[in-house]
Amino acid sequence: MSTEATLTALTTTRHEASSTAWFWWKETRQLAPLVALLAIVSLLIVVINAVLGAAMGWLRLQLPHEVTMLVFPGLFATGAGPLLVGQERSQRTIDWLALLPVSSKRIASTKLLVGMIGLAVMWVFALLVILVFELGQRDTSHWTIGGQTGYSGNPFSYPVWISHSLFVLLAGFYVAWRIKNQFYSLIALIPLAFSPLIATSLVSEFANRPMAAGQLDWINLGFTLLGIVIVTPITYRAAIRTLGAAEAPSVKPLLDVSPHSPARETNDAIAPTFGTQTAPIIWQSIHSAKGMLAILIGMLLISFLAAVQLAAVDRYRGIIGLLPWLLLLAPLAVCWLGISVFKHDGASERVRFLADLGVSPGKTYFALHVVPIAILCCSLLVYGLWNLTVIHRDSVSSFAAGLPTLVTISMFVVWIYSISQWVSQFVRTLILSVILAPILALITAGWLVFAYVSLGFPIYGLILCGLAPMVATFVMMRRYMDTGDRPLTFVVGGGVAGLIVLLPIGFATAHVLSVPTMDPTLRAELLGEAQRDSGRNARYVVVPVTGFADDFAFRHDPLGDKMKDLQDHLGQYKLDPQKSVASLKSNAGADVVAHIGPWEYTRWHGNMMRARIQWRQQQDDPAWSEMAQWLDASATLLPAVRRSTLLSGQEIADRLEVLMIDTLQTDVPAERADEPAVQAATQAIGTPAGRAAARRRAVVVTWQHNFQDDRGRYLNHHLTVLEHQPPGLVGWMQPRFYDSLVTAMLEGIDAAANRSDDIGWRWELHQLHQTGGEFQTSRYGDNLRSLPAIETMTVDRVNGYGQLWGRDWEYVELKIRTQP
């Protein structure tokens, strides 16, 4: 007897263990699609972040890294209950499961335990990703509560997130056990999931004193834990009730009337009549998902009312702080309207019914879309009309000031709806569609916005990408109606995904390639030339120019003695030219290159002009002496600057030469023409051929160094055309534009050397520097070039190279000597 009992116990134990293992396997397997989906999408986002960060540098798409990871346990918690319970109820497999000799308690507890362990796994996964990819902020602990910026702006307190996701998981099970319709249960879950935040906001609203963010964080945690304590037992009770025998309806008919009695006739029993063939399909569309459509319209309305309220307030404290969350209902409703096309309750039967009646795929497609699209159009119309009445000013409301236009909103609506209806066609289950569609819609919208802003993707491309999923579902409609859409639907889906991803990249590539690159032979030739020129053993001398220092603003003391400051600075402004060129003179005869930047040259130019003005005013020996010193120093400086292999050096040499020619022509009297300073200055003036050679050398060497100096700084040069290019493509287009710049400048150098009238190079430089401007009135146009060069020189910075090339000053050397 005892042996028999032992054997029985062993057998029972083995079977219990076995059935538990099988049960866990089944539940885990049912969760697998959700887990895989979330894991793939989260990793995809992290990888996209990493790739964009590496490829685009400062243009990195600012997706919130750790939030992205933390959202996924939340999404898992949202989906676990509906998937493990709601789906089983809707597919009636729960009835089959309940037929097995397994207690309701065991079914309920196993499902809940599997959900909780799944949630724990998701958390471990999320935290591992955060750790491995070094996301988050290292200087703050995420395990503190209320230690940062408050519950609404601080989504990074892990204890709060974990407890809230557990609450959402339990709430998800509760609504799934209570409400059989999966969609309605998800709708019910939304307010339930947010209830701790709502309660916290209410406390904040009705508290008599302002509350610190940390306090609110603690209150939120408290409400969440309270929610867990409340929801756990009622979830269990709901499960036991659902798995038990269904209650008989308590309502008893008042009269025992025959099924065929007229007393039973209601409006529902009267067959509707329709005037057209399309009308009944639309009628069917409305009546087959009345509840769902009503709820989605309600969500749109709530979101709209929240927007109206937000546009009228300028601070979001207390209960108002919840309104931005309500705004999220609108995109969610748009998304779920898209899902309702193929995945509302009875949708598959409806499509089957229409297919059996021989209704064409086109008409069925129209029937499925017409009501959601009509709702969206009406919503957009309402938004557009309301937007016209809103005052878009920050002073009224920052929300109102930033309201997007109707066109922008419409574009987002098209993307979200299109992607969602596509997801609802190829994903088998409603729950997975409901979770996957918002994520994919968000990623798609984010990608297309990025493509538009950063890659210059045109608007018609955005529309094309938005409509591609609609076309895909239309193409698959016939097969979908005949339930033969697989595996072709994945091929078409891959095509759509490829189109959405690759089309912007294709456009961007074409845009980049539209800028011609340099001929490879010419490139090799110029690089060889640059190699030779940059290999010279010239000695670089920095010309010391004192005066206002670059960092003056930083040393400026707002509380100091203003008069003393002024005197000091004025004193420093005066420059001794001989001191500046002393080192150049000491190396006379050697191959010395002077290094002087645009700012330093401006100082030089200003001081020399001051000396000229002083000479004009005083006409005495001291004034002449000072101006002569400037002429002498300039005569030393000019050849040394002209030897520079930097393009900026050549620009300064040009300006200095123009200044010297103007000085010699205008201010040097005939009786002083033979003075050494004048002679030195006259001899320093170059020839067109000499300048051309120096400029060519500088152009190719600067180009070889990517228009940067040895310290990686841009040589005070900026191509305006780059400002008009999509920011994400600037890095790709810049070398090509510099190729064009170099080609045009080399043509310009040749034209200047030969005194040619060719304007091709000037047109090209104009395009590169003044995109969109009128050529003739531009810096490279004839109008400006007909003026004396000295009157058209910009100071302090370079607004495009080559403006002084080939103008009259280059050819006036003899006039100086014949001046009376």
Next chain:
Amino acid sequence: MSSQAPVADHLPEPNETTMEPVITTDALTMHFRRCDALMGVSLEIQPGTVFALLGENGAGKTTMIRILTGFQKPTSGSCTVCGVNPLRDPQGVRRQIGYVSDAPALYDWMTVAQIGGFTASFYDDSFLPNYEASIRRYDIRPEQKIRHLSKGQRAKVALSLALAHDPSLLILDEPTSGLDPKVRRNFLESMIDRAATGRTVFLSSHQISEVERVADTIAILHHGRIRLHGPLAELRESIHEVVIDVDDPLRSIAPPPEPAEVLTEETSGRSRQLFVRHLSPEMIHALRETPGVTEVRTRIATLEEIFVACTSHRTAPAMTAAI
């Protein structure tokens, strides 16, 4: 017309008197919001029988099965299945029965083998070999996913799952829909074999030919009430079709006297068709002697005719007036 056949009408066989009924229902009533699914249904089903519950669509058959399997509480009344009240201990009932619904909802992502292994884990060691043998017999590949099976194959898998633990009571709701004729025939024969080994089969169907082939006992459910209940052979012997030709279409004919029971009557010109229970030769003779009656023809009614008679509303005004 009789509204309900009392349980006492069914005289038990000598060997049944000592056995507890496997199913008893006592005045089961089920009101839904817009219909009365069951109205005071009382039944007793003896072990070792194949019981067929016949009824039109919407007659209340599935509701009754749901109550018997503990999925639905009745509005009033009580029942026991295998001596257990399904409302108090549904698990106790489900442990002893096998049930196949008309549209079995199986996990379509599982393979045939997986669903067998999963279900077997809740039963004893004999389940899996039985299930595998059944699957082999039905020529279904174990590695196939349920979602890729045809309707008939799904029905076979569901049947295999319901039978593999050799339940003492098998409840089948439209069991043969989707099965091909050959499998259907084998299956029905296996039901007879089960009954022969003392197990009970509760069969809900409107396939009269099938029921005729296998059922020992039948009940006809119409508008929530049991219209006829008893051993099939006895019922068939007791119900006759009577065709009476009269000289004048307007002539009124008195119905056969008690204990005869007219189930239905239809008039076509000078001919009247009646289905009568407990008809005796004396009654036929009396009808022939009735003035205006030119001819009376009788024969034993088929089960289909009995079913139609019990579930139709056709009654002749003249006969009604006469009654």
